[in-house]
Amino acid sequence: MTEKMPKRTIEDVEIEAMAVGQVERKKEKTGEKGKKAKRDAENGVEVGVNGAVEEEQGMKEKKEKKEKKEKKDKKRERKERKAKEKEGEAIVAVEDVMEVDVVGTPVAQRQPEKPSKEERKAAKKAAKEARKKARKEADGEPNGDASPSSLDTPAPPKTYSTPSGPPMTSSGYKENSELTSLPKSTIDEFLTKHAITITDPHNSNLRPITSFSYLPSNSFDFTGFTSPTPIQAATWPFTLSGYDCIGVAETGSGKTLAFAVPAIRHIIALKAKQKSSKGVRAVVVSPTRELAAQIYDTMEKYSKEARLSAVCVHGGVPKDEQRAKLKRADIVVATPGRLNDFINEGSADLSNVSYLVLDEADRMLDKGFEEDIKRIIRAIPSPTRQTLMFTATWPKSVRKLASTFMVSPTRITIGDDDLRANVRISQTIEVIDQHAKESRLLALLKQHQSGSQCDDKILVFCLYKKEVTRVEGFLRSRGLRVLGIHGDMSQERRTQALAQFKDGDCPLLIATDVAARGLDMKVKLVINVTFPLTVEDYVHRIGRTGRAGADGMAYTFFTEHDKKLSGELVNVLKAAGQPVPEALLKFGTTVKKKEHSAYGAFYKPTDGTQTSKKIKFDD
Structure with a gap:
C-alpha cells in the first residue's frame, strides 16, 4: 500500500524554491571568487606598496566621511532636541495658563531650563545698560559717558561731568585800596620788567599783587621773602577771585606758594560759610614722590597756622597710614597713581573737593599720567570746582588737556611760550669725548667742592639708573662723600638720601631725572654727565640751581651722540x-x-609787506 504524500500549500512550495535559488547563487559567487583567486595566484599577481598606500588612503577617506556624517547627525539631533524643548516649554506655559485660568491656583514650580548662549549675552548686555543708565541718572549726566575702569572696580567713585559754567567764588577777593591807587605806569612797568603776559577772557582788569601787604587779611608768615615772585603776583588776584587759572613759568619761580596761599584761603572761606563742613576740600597732584613731599611741607606749614590738616599720598610706602590720614584731611597732596588707588577702593572721597591743582602738568603728561589725571578730575564735582594748572612749558598736549576740564581759564605766562632757561644760571657746554667724562667730572668736583667750598651742594645728573650706580661708585672710590638716587630705590632710601643732601650731611648727589623737577633746595652747581633725551629736560635739570632769585651754575657734557639736539640747545x-x-x-x-600755540603746524610768520605776484602762462 503506497503511502500518500502530505499536501503542501503553494506558499510553502514558493518559499522552498526561493531558498534553493539563494543557495545556488551563493555557491556560484563563491565559485567565481575562488576561480579569481586561483587565476591571480597562477598569474603571480602580488599586492605592491602602491596598492597598500592606496588602500590606506581609501580607509582614511572612509573614516573621515564617517566622522563628518556622525558630526552632522549629532548637530541635527541637538537642533531637534532644542526645538522639542522649546516646543515643550511653550506647551507647559500654555498648560500653566490654562491650569491657572480653570482651577484658579498656580501649578507647582518647575526647574527653569538653562538659558542659551545668545540669551545669556542679551541678558548681560541689558544689565550693563541698566547699570550705565542708573549711574548717569545718579550723577545728573543724561548724555555723559561712564569711565571704562569704573565698571571693573569694586567701589567705583562717583563721576562728574565737564564743567559748563564759571566756578564758584568762595574767598570774595577785593583789591587792596593801596594797590588800586598805584599809577597804571607802575603796574605796566612791573609787567614789562618780568615779561608777564596775562590772557584774561573775563576782562576783570585785576592788578598783580606786588607786595605781601596787598594780600587780603594777610595772616601768613612770609619771613625770608622780600616780595612775591612774578608768577605769584600775577596769579593771586585771579585765583583768589575764584577763576580757573593757568600759570606758565620757569622752574624755581615760586609756583608752590602761588597755589598754596589761595588754597588755604579758599578752605577757610568755605568753613566759615558751612560750619559742619568736613572732608577733603583741596587736592594738589604732582608727577613725582619727591615733588609731592616738598609741596606737602609747604602746605603743612601754612595749613597748621590756619588749623587745617594736610596729607601726602604717594607710592613706595604702605597705604595704611595714608588711608587713616585721608579720613580727617582738608588738603591732599598726591601723585596720580596712588590717589587713583584710593579712589578706586573707596578710601578717598573727593565729592567735597572744590579746589584742584595740577602742578608740573607738562611733566605728568610726559610720564603718561593723562588717563590717571582724567579719572581724578571725574571724581571731583565740576559745578563748584576751581582748577589751577601750573606748567613750565605750554605744548599742544597741555593745551588740549586744559581745554577739556577748565572753564574760561586766565593764562599767565612769564616770558613766552618758547622754552627758556633761567637767565640767572651760568651755562657752560663742554663738547667732550664719551670716555673722558669721569675724569672731567672729578676735576670739576675738586674745583668747586674744596677748601671753604667743601659743603657747597652739587647735583650731578645721569641718564640711566645703572649710570648713577657706576658714577656713585667711581666717586666714592676716589674718597668723595656721595649719595645716589634713582627710581629703582625704595622710597625710604630715596627720602633719606634727599634729606641728607638737603641738610648738608652729604653735599654731593648723583641722580636720574627723578630729581629734575620741583626739588626746592639751594644747589650751587648742576653737572650733566649725560645729556638728557630732550632739551626740555635739560632746562628742568639746570633749573635746580639759581632758584628764588639766586644765581646758579651749570656744566653740561655734550658728545657726538647728542648732536641731533644741538640746534635746540643753541x-x-x-x-x-x-x-x-x-x-x-x-x-x-x-x-x-x-x-x-594758536595756529598749529601750518603757521608761517610774515611781515605783511609781501605783495601778490601775477602768474603768466605761455601760449
Whole structure:
C-alpha cells in the first residue's frame, strides 16, 4: 500500500524554491571568487606598496566621511532636541495658563531650563545698560559717558561731568585800596620788567599783587621773602577771585606758594560759610614722590597756622597710614597713581573737593599720567570746582588737556611760550669725548667742592639708573662723600638720601631725572654727565640751581651722540644770553619745526609787506 504524500500549500512550495535559488547563487559567487583567486595566484599577481598606500588612503577617506556624517547627525539631533524643548516649554506655559485660568491656583514650580548662549549675552548686555543708565541718572549726566575702569572696580567713585559754567567764588577777593591807587605806569612797568603776559577772557582788569601787604587779611608768615615772585603776583588776584587759572613759568619761580596761599584761603572761606563742613576740600597732584613731599611741607606749614590738616599720598610706602590720614584731611597732596588707588577702593572721597591743582602738568603728561589725571578730575564735582594748572612749558598736549576740564581759564605766562632757561644760571657746554667724562667730572668736583667750598651742594645728573650706580661708585672710590638716587630705590632710601643732601650731611648727589623737577633746595652747581633725551629736560635739570632769585651754575657734557639736539640747545643758550661754543655749532643748528600755540603746524610768520605776484602762462 503506497503511502500518500502530505499536501503542501503553494506558499510553502514558493518559499522552498526561493531558498534553493539563494543557495545556488551563493555557491556560484563563491565559485567565481575562488576561480579569481586561483587565476591571480597562477598569474603571480602580488599586492605592491602602491596598492597598500592606496588602500590606506581609501580607509582614511572612509573614516573621515564617517566622522563628518556622525558630526552632522549629532548637530541635527541637538537642533531637534532644542526645538522639542522649546516646543515643550511653550506647551507647559500654555498648560500653566490654562491650569491657572480653570482651577484658579498656580501649578507647582518647575526647574527653569538653562538659558542659551545668545540669551545669556542679551541678558548681560541689558544689565550693563541698566547699570550705565542708573549711574548717569545718579550723577545728573543724561548724555555723559561712564569711565571704562569704573565698571571693573569694586567701589567705583562717583563721576562728574565737564564743567559748563564759571566756578564758584568762595574767598570774595577785593583789591587792596593801596594797590588800586598805584599809577597804571607802575603796574605796566612791573609787567614789562618780568615779561608777564596775562590772557584774561573775563576782562576783570585785576592788578598783580606786588607786595605781601596787598594780600587780603594777610595772616601768613612770609619771613625770608622780600616780595612775591612774578608768577605769584600775577596769579593771586585771579585765583583768589575764584577763576580757573593757568600759570606758565620757569622752574624755581615760586609756583608752590602761588597755589598754596589761595588754597588755604579758599578752605577757610568755605568753613566759615558751612560750619559742619568736613572732608577733603583741596587736592594738589604732582608727577613725582619727591615733588609731592616738598609741596606737602609747604602746605603743612601754612595749613597748621590756619588749623587745617594736610596729607601726602604717594607710592613706595604702605597705604595704611595714608588711608587713616585721608579720613580727617582738608588738603591732599598726591601723585596720580596712588590717589587713583584710593579712589578706586573707596578710601578717598573727593565729592567735597572744590579746589584742584595740577602742578608740573607738562611733566605728568610726559610720564603718561593723562588717563590717571582724567579719572581724578571725574571724581571731583565740576559745578563748584576751581582748577589751577601750573606748567613750565605750554605744548599742544597741555593745551588740549586744559581745554577739556577748565572753564574760561586766565593764562599767565612769564616770558613766552618758547622754552627758556633761567637767565640767572651760568651755562657752560663742554663738547667732550664719551670716555673722558669721569675724569672731567672729578676735576670739576675738586674745583668747586674744596677748601671753604667743601659743603657747597652739587647735583650731578645721569641718564640711566645703572649710570648713577657706576658714577656713585667711581666717586666714592676716589674718597668723595656721595649719595645716589634713582627710581629703582625704595622710597625710604630715596627720602633719606634727599634729606641728607638737603641738610648738608652729604653735599654731593648723583641722580636720574627723578630729581629734575620741583626739588626746592639751594644747589650751587648742576653737572650733566649725560645729556638728557630732550632739551626740555635739560632746562628742568639746570633749573635746580639759581632758584628764588639766586644765581646758579651749570656744566653740561655734550658728545657726538647728542648732536641731533644741538640746534635746540643753541637756541636755549642764545635766548638766555649764554656763550655758544664753536664745537657745538659744528653739529649744526637745525631745529624741528615747532607748532604755533594758536595756529598749529601750518603757521608761517610774515611781515605783511609781501605783495601778490601775477602768474603768466605761455601760449
